[in-house]
Amino acid sequence: MKLEDASQRARDIFNRGFSAFERGNLNYAIDLLSSCVELEPRLLNARRYLRAAQIQKWRSRRREIMASVIAAIRGWPLRLRIELVRRRDPARALALAEWLMALNPLSPAHILVFAEIAVAADLPDVAIQTLEIARESLPTEVVILRALGDLYVSMDMTAEARECFEKLTDLKPHDHDIIKAYKDAMARESMMRDGWMQAGEADGTFRDAVKDSAGAQALEQEARAQASDTELDGLIEEAYAKIESDPENLNYYRALARLYAEKRDFDNGIAVLEKAKERRPGDPELDAGLSRLHVQRFEYEIGQAEASGDTEAVATLKAEKDSFVVDDLETRVSRYPSDTHLRYELGRVYYELDRITDAIRQLQAAQRSPKHRIMALFYLGMAFRRKGQMDLAVDQLKTAAGELVGMDETKKAVLYELGDLLSAQGDTAGALDCFKHIYQVDIGYRDVAARVEGSRSAD
DSSP states (O other): OOGGGSOHHHHHHHHHHHHHHHTTOHHHHHHHHHHHHHHOTTOHHHHHHHHHHHHHHHHTOSOHHHHHHHHHHHHHHHHHHHHHHTTTOHHHHHHHHHHHHHHOTTOHHHHHHHHHHHHHTTOHHHHHHHHHHHHHHOTTOHHHHHHHHHHHHHTTOHHHHHHHHHHHHHHOTTOHHHHHHHHHHHHHHHHHHHTHHHHHHHHTOHHHHSTTHHHHHHHHHHHOSSOOHHHHHHHHHHHHHHHHHOTTOHHHHHHHHHHHHHTTOHHHHHHHHHHHHHHSTTOHHHHHHHHHHHHHHHHHHHHHHHHTTOHHHHHHHHHHHHHHHHHHHHHHHHHSTTOHHHHHHHHHHHHHTTOHHHHHHHHHHHTTOTTTHHHHHHHHHHHHHHTTOHHHHHHHHHHHHHHOOSOOHHHHHHHHHHHHHHHHTTOHHHHHHHHHHHHTTOTTSTTHHHHHHHHHHHO
16 A cells, blocks of 8 residues: 555654654654554555664664563463464454564564464565565574565565575575475466466466476465464375375474474474484484474463463473473583584573573584574673673674674674673773774664764763
């Protein structure tokens, strides 16, 4: 919907919200633009500026790690309410999903829920817009790219789908599902260019033109982010049939476990992966999948306890989850000591639990990982700071900053923490230099504007 097609009231609210956004009054802009999209859900321009304001506000938070944890906790009751109303009242579910986005607009879980609900509410353009904005901020987030690619396919946006899956193959070069989706996207783009799609839509023969129409239909079903219970039962039966026909293909076990997880039947999902482990003991991907399912089960149970107001159960389940995560990572690190990804994950968990010496030991090992080196250095710097070893903290953060070329979100975070550390040490000039680098590209990042402009007024 264009602005001129919206109601007069919605246009007035949008104009006030846009003005507030331009002035940097983010809270007021978010309030107004939220009201605007509630009045006119199809007004994409209003939702775009709403997302921009939400993201700016989120990035201005001082402790993003803790903020993410709090947002995840507060989001669970909302997600449960959304599940309860999504089928009978998609419009209400979309409004609740918008509240979820307000908690953390860069949470992949929140983004995926919102996109699913927007599609269910017959607003696929809204879903695509939200996923595209998320991709700008999270360019390597696989689940966002996959959801966006699948949605492009469903909307016959073939060039966009092909580009999306092409990026996914760069990120996951050995993922057979992604490779197949990429090939399918290329084929659909070719057929669209040749006019097959239009002809098929006109006479209903498109599926007949596809060599494996049954396979294409199954892929489309699997691409749905949330299927109905009936559909899930059908897909589960198909997955069991595939396992029976080829019991050595572990991809079938993983697919079946994902379906059980979607159905919230975590026990059966875990049992499936345990069965797969019997066929291939010591498979790190199976171990990782089992760990994810256990954590998902804990999170689901925590969400249910929160929804029922059982604070004692919530506290118990959270403690059990934390204990499981630590024990599981420790076991897997012991089993795969050269896996630097696991070392990084364990080091980060230790850091969040304030087990600083243990965190440093794991993060030092994780530096060998090209993928995790920068963030390992970042957390090492933060860990040394907690131990009061400021000189070592500065060294780690300077190394991380020096290895980052572009001014992306990671470099901003590293420079900000380095500047904050130098400021605490009394190195005003060094701190100001860090903040200026951020200020030049993102004046709205946290409180860098106040720090840089405050130093000028002091002069």
